[in-house]
Amino acid sequence: MPLDHRYALTVGCRVSVERSAGLTMVNWNVATLASPEMRRPPEKDTSVAFECPRCGKPFVATVESESKARRKRGAYLTIGLLLLLSLLVTLPMAFHIGGQVREENDPSTNPMVVLVPLVAVGVIAGPTFFMAGRRYAGVKKYRLVLPNGKLTALVQGHRFD
Numbered sequence: 001m002p003l004d005h006r007y008a009l010t011v012g013c014r015v016s017v018e019r020s021a022g023l024t025m026v027n028w029n030v031a032t033l034a035s036p037e038m039r040r041p042p043e044k045d046t047s048v049a050f051e052c053p054r055c056g057k058p059f060v061a062t063v064e065s066e067s068k069a070r071r072k073r074g075a076y077l078t079i080g081l082l083l084l085l086s087l088l089v090t091l092p093m094a095f096h097i098g099g100q101v102r103e104e105n106d107p108s109t110n111p112m113v114v115l116v117p118l119v120a121v122g123v124i125a126g127p128t129f130f131m132a133g134r135r136y137a138g139v140k141k142y143r144l145v146l147p148n149g150k151l152t153a154l155v156q157g158h159r160f161d
Helices: 066-098 112-135
Strands: 009-020 023-033 046-051 058-063 139-145 158-160
Touching: 009 046, 066 112, 139 158
Parallel strands: none
Antiparallel strands: 009 023, 009 158, 046 058, 058 139
16 A cells, blocks of 8 residues: 555454364454545644444554655665665575585684574565565554543454554
8 A cells, every 4th residue: 555645544353253173263344444534644643533343442543644654664665675685695605605615623703603694684574574664554553442531552352454
């Protein structure tokens, strides 16, 4: 979803949980709340109140400004791409150096001690940051509003995207 001056809230409400033979199946009712009136704040983060369309529970979410959301998305994408590009250097080096024979009493440190963790970080963190950047929408901190008006981070029976 491209980032622009509008935003959407995706709310999933748990409908049922079925357990059978060691398998748990959770059924969700997922709704997307979007309208032309849902615009991002011009400068600061803003709290937005909304209700679950299925059960009517009140929630609050924090919506980031368009510029802040774009910066964060760009940072995630840049870090992910740099980590993936680092594999173009570290992976061939690991194969090349890993295939060389070392003498038994060689006092120098093994370069594979550094290369293997670098490859592992690139393989795991690169796609993770890249996909997080592609999915980043600038809506965060979903909180349930309790009857006394306080907010709680524990939101049972709901999921947000």
